[in-house]
Amino acid sequence: MLKLIKNLSEAYGPSGREEEVRSLIQEELKGKNLEVFTDALGNLVAVKEGRGKKIMVAAHMDEVGLMVTHVDEEGFLRFANIGGLQPASILGRCFLLPGGVKATAGVEKPEDLKDLSFKKMYLDIGARDKGEALGQVGIGSVAVFEAAFTPVGGRYSGKAMDDRIGCALLLAAMEEVRTDNEIYFVFTVQEEVGLRGARTSAYRLNPDIGLAVDVTRSGDTPEAPRMAVSLGKGPTVKVKDNSIIAHPRVKERMMAVAEGEGIPYQPEVLERGGTDAGAIHITREGIPSGVMSIPCRYIHTAAEMVDAGDVEYGRRFLTALLEDSWS
Numbered sequence: 001m002l003k004l005i006k007n008l009s010e011a012y013g014p015s016g017r018e019e020e021v022r023s024l025i026q027e028e029l030k031g032k033n034l035e036v037f038t039d040a041l042g043n044l045v046a047v048k049e050g051r052g053k054k055i056m057v058a059a060h061m062d063e064v065g066l067m068v069t070h071v072d073e074e075g076f077l078r079f080a081n082i083g084g085l086q087p088a089s090i091l092g093r094c095f096l097l098p099g100g101v102k103a104t105a106g107v108e109k110p111e112d113l114k115d116l117s118f119k120k121m122y123l124d125i126g127a128r129d130k131g132e133a134l135g136q137v138g139i140g141s142v143a144v145f146e147a148a149f150t151p152v153g154g155r156y157s158g159k160a161m162d163d164r165i166g167c168a169l170l171l172a173a174m175e176e177v178r179t180d181n182e183i184y185f186v187f188t189v190q191e192e193v194g195l196r197g198a199r200t201s202a203y204r205l206n207p208d209i210g211l212a213v214d215v216t217r218s219g220d221t222p223e224a225p226r227m228a229v230s231l232g233k234g235p236t237v238k239v240k241d242n243s244i245i246a247h248p249r250v251k252e253r254m255m256a257v258a259e260g261e262g263i264p265y266q267p268e269v270l271e272r273g274g275t276d277a278g279a280i281h282i283t284r285e286g287i288p289s290g291v292m293s294i295p296c297r298y299i300h301t302a303a304e305m306v307d308a309g310d311v312e313y314g315r316r317f318l319t320a321l322l323e324d325s326w327s
């Protein structure tokens with residue numbers, strides 16, 4: 001699973017350009033004897049047939065990035081953010097653009113560091129002028145962090161743990177699950193820009209229950225905003241975020257399953273942010289939905305950090321959730 005997480009994490013896949021991640025997952029799906037299809041927006045769906053509950057489980061393939069809006073005469077790229085990035089997180093970082101083009105993020109003046117904003121920043125691809133730059137990138141090209149996946153102590157650090165960890169967990173659970181439930185494993189597009197792929201795929205699949213697997217923030221770093229979630233204390237069962245109040249029946253069932261399996265879990269109240277379940281639960285007449293999250297530090301940076309034990313418990317928890325009778 002480690003190799004899989006590494007490959008997924010290092011792949012290029014900003015919102016709307018998830019092709020590389022999707023083909024990696026398609027490779028993994030080969031020989032699994034599941035019906036697999038890609039829909040009009042690019043969501044990848046693998047179906048395990050059954051006569052029990054219809055469960056849609058979603059993890060998003062996309063990651064945050066910077067879209068080129070303008071190239072100046074000297075060949076520096078200006079950009080807009082795709083998803084929730086902070087200016088301080090990108091300064092001095094390396095970026096990857098389509099075609100293997102590399103970039104570094106710089107800032108105009110040293111004074112600008114005090115009041116950093118994307119307007120005062122640029123991407124430097126080493127071009128000598130506008131013509132040379134435009135020979136390598138176009139307006140609308142998207143840069144993503146370039147960062148190697150690295151184990152750090154008992155933890156994993158890399159870009160796009162959000163949400164390639166979720167993608168890896170879906171693939172792992174798919175291997176193990178033994179159930180008569182009908183399960184739709186959905187690898188969604190465009191979560192970071194408004195849960196867009198989850199919306200259309202939930203409409204098409206119309207499941208009995210929706211589950212999202214994603215990362216969440218933690219409150220366990222120095223002076224962190226208060227949050228009762230820590231790395232290493234197990235996956236979370238979402239209670240609320242800005243996109244959803246988890247359905248009480250789904251949330252309680254999730255907690256009961258974790259307790260029954262002896263899996264540690266943390267109830268999660270996330271004050272900012274949302275996830276695919278936010279779109280799934282308001283599809284059609286409403287779909288009872290919940291979320292399992294993996295606690296993550298430094299979300300939307302080049303070094304997102306998750307705990308190896310949480311990932312392992314997450315794998316067991318997700319498998320048990322998909323095998324549950326939900327009655």
Ligand SMILES: [Zn+2]
Pocket residue numbers: 060162163191214215275
């Ligand atoms: Zn996410």
